Amino acid sequence: MDYDTYGSNAVELAIDLANADRAGDPGWAEAFLRSHDEWFPVETPLELTPAEARRAAATADLVRAVALAGTQDDVIARLNELLTLARPHPYATDHDGELHLHYARPDAPALEQLTTTVAMGLSQVVAQHGWQRLGACSAEGCDDVYVDTSRNASRRYCSNTCASRSTVAAYRARRRV
Numbered sequence: 001m002d003y004d005t006y007g008s009n010a011v012e013l014a015i016d017l018a019n020a021d022r023a024g025d026p027g028w029a030e031a032f033l034r035s036h037d038e039w040f041p042v043e044t045p046l047e048l049t050p051a052e053a054r055r056a057a058a059t060a061d062l063v064r065a066v067a068l069a070g071t072q073d074d075v076i077a078r079l080n081e082l083l084t085l086a087r088p089h090p091y092a093t094d095h096d097g098e099l100h101l102h103y104a105r106p107d108a109p110a111l112e113q114l115t116t117t118v119a120m121g122l123s124q125v126v127a128q129h130g131w132q133r134l135g136a137c138s139a140e141g142c143d144d145v146y147v148d149t150s151r152n153a154s155r156r157y158c159s160n161t162c163a164s165r166s167t168v169a170a171y172r173a174r175r176r177v
């Protein structure tokens with residue numbers, strides 16, 4: 001399948017956000033922005049207030065809910081919930097040398113840029129390629145979500161690490177009988 005670069009990158013950002021480790025660290029959202037700072041113009045301050053961090057968590061929960069939804073009605077309801085948080089403002093740029101569109105204003109606060117990019121990126125990919133492209137990792141003990149960009153929609157794991165871990169576990173299980 002053909003993904004346009006920005007759209008597919010934006011859905012990867014959404015998946016990263018949904019899988020971000022939030023356990024017990026109130027600074028997780030700001031750390032997430034800093035580890036994805038290629039998404040923000042250098043002028044954008046990446047500091048978040050505690051209220052903004054909670055809104056980032058709500059966005060992450062909604063991305064996860066979309067990925068885990070089992071029916072199209074459920075997917076649509078969750079996507080619309082996520083889209084109400086977005087403030088889309090199409091913006092043309094060639095900051096990387098190639099003319100492309102961004103979903104958010106470059107002068108919007110970091111949280112608004114993040115929420116808008118994630119909501120629009122996820123919605124575009126679901127609308128173009130189907131919600132079955134999203135799923136949760138099949139590896140034991142992993143509940144990360146993923147977007148399947150493989151040609152034949154055969155993905156079952158969040159990462160190569162989980163895929164090979166599961167292959168080894170299945171092999172050992174077979175050998176035991």
Ligand SMILES: [Zn+2]
Pocket residue numbers: 006093095096100102
């Ligand atoms: Zn760009």
Ligand SMILES: [Zn+2]
Pocket residue numbers: 137138139142143144157158159162
């Ligand atoms: Zn996994």
